[in-house]
Structure formats: structure tokens, C-alpha cells
Amino acid sequence: MTRSKLRRTISQWANPGDQDTDHLRQEYAASGRSGSTPIAEAPDRVRVTLRGALRTVTLRPRAGVPALEAELNDGSGVITIVWLGRRRIAGIEPGRAIEVEGRIGAHAGTRVMYNPRYQLIP
DSSP states (O other): OHHHHHHHHHHHHHHHHHHHHHHHHHHHHTTTGGOOOOGGGOOOOOEEEEEEEEEEEOOBBBBTEEEEEEEOOOSSOOOEEETOOOOOOOOTTOOOOOEEEEEEEEETTEEESSSSSSEEEO
């Protein structure tokens, strides 16, 4: 096995999220499914409902206030979800399917949704 092929294989193994993109797109990003909007098509500053799987969940304080930050992926795109004033939320963990509702904004060039309503998907 050549060195570049070995690196590609290791990279695919180390980044399983890339392999799941098609599955996520079929599961969550289908337009009109359950009234949700694909992340890539969701407009800014308009109330939207998004569905997807949480890729990461991190405690990241903002201006001295605790903030729980998560990346939501639906196969069409990724958005950062932030709950200000929270250190932990039961059920919010990587790999969990979730539906969020709120307005999308931008912070430091990244699309962000602050303090959305959320519903865990079984």
C-alpha cells in the first residue's frame, strides 16, 4: 500500500462523519420533511426549523458566561448551536438526533443559532 493511499485510509477511518454525509442527507436534509429546512438552504434572520445529528458538544464560556456549544449536521451543511448560561443539558450529546427552532445569525464568519427551542429525536 502506498503512503498516500495509507494516509487516505487512515483519514477516512479517523473522520467517520464524512462517510455518514449521504446517510445524514437522506435522513434529515430532505426538503419539506417534517416542516424542517436543510441547513444549507436555511435563510438567516428568519425563524426556521432544522433537524440533524450533533457532531460535537463543547462547554465554551463566552464573556465569562457558560455556554454549551454544539455542531448540528444534516448532510447539507453544519451550523453551530449555542445555549447561553448552560453548562450541560440532559440528552445533548454527540451523535444525538435533534430538531431545533430559532433564528440563524453569524458570529466570526460562522452560522450560529442562539438558545433555540429543541426537541430530542428518538
